[in-house]
Amino acid sequence: MTLHYLPSAAEQGPEPDPVETPFFVRAEPAGDEPEEREHWRGETEALAEAAAVGRRAAEWIRALPLPAEAWICAPLADAVEEAMTSLNPADCDDIDRRGHGGVSESARTRLDGLIYGIAEMEPLSAEQRIALFAVVHCVQGIPKSLANDPGTVIEGGDLTAVCAIIDSAIGVARPRTE
Template structure:
């Protein structure tokens, strides 16, 4: 059996129109990303210089902040001109996604962190990559039905400060 993909007419591609409430939801996500990045930066440093310690203090929080700040529902899954599916990235570039996906692989080297901190870092990486995938798969449902907002609440819960005094420090840096 032969499948022939029919090209889509180039003139029939409508311009992207934002969903109701999209700017507010995306702004909320960017703020949640900054709070998560601030929490990661607040984690204890390695007792001695180590590559994973440097990565946890710099690349990981930067990736979380970049991913949550660059979310773009217009970059969703769509049909290409040749009729094939183009997988969207929700505005999160491949390098950022790669940084988030290696979190489970590198946490075993961060032995100075508590198991609770390990779990919370895993949750952060999972939620952030999940948000991007959700927006790429179905931006309308994610925005209109509050799924993105609920995932941001999960991100906030995972990155809650370990000590009450730290909460005001994190809020002050934002």
């Protein structure tokens, strides 16, 4: 197999004129300082609430009646806490609104892994399993929606609403003491 079909540099023509190239195609030079942005109304409070909910959810996951070596009790719980405490509405690409909302690749990968830990969930009640899936699904969705539309998520109350869902899920699935 040969690569003769690829054009050579001479066949491609001259470099495009930056004046004629649309602004959304041109790469801006990277600066040393991150650009200062205006915060959304209620951003600080909403992110603090999300971090607190993330810590409560991680604590709940660690307290589930599973063996201490269960993947769910450590790496998954850590990923829930890390994701909710590292939310960042500035972590998006302003051109196509894609980003990760401040959550690391490692945390996202661990959150995606819950589906592979179903066998470890055998000792859990149905309510606890449902709550665990609800918590992880919400935690996965928050950074995506935050990166896509931070204004609606923060100012529109979506982040607060999802945090309430997480709190409700772990509240319903807490072990009952009677």
